[in-house]
Amino acid sequence: MNQAVNSIELDIDLSEELGAAATAGDAARLNALFERLSLAEALRELLELSADDRRKVLTLISPEVAAGLVEEAPHELGADLMEDLEPARAREIMDEMDSDVQADLIGDMEAAEAEAILSQMDAEEAAEVRRLSGYDDDTAGGLMMSEVFECRSTMTVSDVIKVIAKDDEDVDRYRGQHPYIVDEAGKLVGVVSLRGLLATKRAALLTTIMVKPMSVQVDTDLSDLEDIFDKYDFLGVPVVDASGELLGVVSRDAVSKALLERAESENLKLQGVVGDELRSMPTGLRSRRRLVWLSANIILNMIAASVISAYEETLLAVIAIAVFLPMVSDMSGCSGNQAVGVTMRELSLGLVRPKDAVKVWFKEISVGIINGIALGILIGIVAWIWKGSPALGLVIGAALALNTMLAVSIGGVVPLLLKRIGQDPAVASGPLLTTVTDMAGFFFVLSLATLMMPWLV
Structure with missing residues (x-):
């Protein structure tokens, strides 16, 4: 203390x-x-x-x-x-x-x-x-640094060692890069290891000890860069343009930081926080950013509430149904959010594209059917024992099963559809999923209850 x-x-x-x-x-x-x-x-x-x-x-x-x-x-x-x-x-x-x-x-x-x-x-x-x-x-061009340990193909080992020995400020900025060899036109032709420099005669030309380097195009995206650094133990990779001219170097640290920032940003967007919000920012700015998302949710929730309004008579006749409405919508929403999370991850990794929506749906509905039936049976038994009505258990269990199947379908596919039309799936998927699962959950419960009314009252 x-x-x-x-x-x-x-x-x-x-x-x-x-x-x-x-x-x-x-x-x-x-x-x-x-x-x-x-x-x-x-x-x-x-x-x-x-x-x-x-x-x-x-x-x-x-x-x-x-x-x-x-x-x-x-x-x-x-x-x-x-x-x-x-x-x-x-x-x-x-x-x-x-x-x-x-x-x-x-x-x-x-x-x-x-x-x-x-x-x-x-x-x-x-x-x-x-x-x-x-x-x-999120491309190699956007992540690269232009400070490159660049050496001409006409230089010798001695020339490079002299550059390093100067302890110049620019050398410090190379972040442990190996010397990259370029020709007269500035095109990347080779790379030399620092160990190779020390083990070679000082008079030797760099072209005699260089090896062909791996490089990436300036428009290589973050997911591809992640794959390269996962596969190879590089500290950095040279970046070239379409003609092969050396433009810069993208470092492992820069890629790791960009991946972390992207994950944080997507997580915030799923929670309705757009941009790098910090509490040190102006209150008015933070309020405006949040209100945009929250205001849209008011409209979406009014749509969901209208479903309940249409079934007021059923609710009045079987008041026990009201206890289970939020349970059905919430549990289905959780299943849908799991599907959203997987799709967002696969999108970020480049494993799925908008054109894969049908394939993604088939895989999600398979999981949704299994989980929906399992959860439906579980909550149906709870409703039956709690309220002493097998008919109520059947209604609630069937509604949850159907809504879970719908939720995983929406969660798996909607981010891909939003991506196709140029919208940010991280921002829009959450509110859309919540509204549809609420509205559909209320509809399934209340419509099934209306059909089963003779056995519920």
Whole structure:
């Protein structure tokens, strides 16, 4: 207990120290405070500050520390932090980042703010960032860094070792890359291992010890990149255009991070949260994003409620049915969500496409029939024993069985259909599944109860 209290007190003291140092403009103190923390802890403390204090802190601390904090933040938040700064200061921070991170940030910024920062950068570097930010996020082009350990085919082993020995800042940015060999036109022709360099005579040409490298096209998607890194123990893979020109390198770390971000994003979308929402964001923005999804759900739930309204007489005659209505819709919804989850995963892995909808349906309905019958028998027995009515057990069990079959069909197929028409299946599948399973569950229970009314009353 005392440890918890002490931890809270330390957090409060640290936040107060950061705020006081920012107000006083004490850059040295701020840098010293952040050096005590991990990046995750430092970002949390930064976000606890007011918007003005955050801006002051990012302006005062060293560009290296500021770059680490911005990189630690989700892309959208990182872009917001950079947009709040003066363009010249934002450029200083950008200079400490690799090109792939720069492109991600620029791509997430408003056009005016992005151009203001790019105008402060070296013209050639700015053009490179613009080029990288133009690629789709989940492709090799969108994930690659343009800093490449590139060597001409005319170079010798000695030439490369001299480059490495310089300990130049650019060499640090290569992240352990092997030297990639290009010809006069910049086309990738080979790769040399660092071990091979050390084991070869210094006067030897690189072309005599290079091997043909594996490369990917700039439009290779994330799922294919995942397969490559799962199959091969590479730290990075070179990226080329259609003519074979070397454009950059996509690293294993970049692919792993992109896969994690995609999984997190899809999970949030299934819960109705669109975008990289954090509680440090403006309340109005967070409210608007959530209301879009919640407002649509009001309409969908009114449709489901209208089914109940149409069977008021049945409900009044057999009030016990009301106890089981939410059970039927909820259990069917769970089955449907399982189907949605599997389809979303297979879509992300590239294992199914919209044209596979019929095949997916056959596989899902097979599971739905088995599970539907099993669950129907189980809940039917419960209803019979609980309310002492075998007819009620038959109604509830049959309704759950039918609704489960419908739910898995919708959950398995609808994401594919939404994908085909260009809608985001992660956002739309959940509300649609919930509405249909509720409406169908109410309909199955109440219509079967109406048919069985002589045996229920």
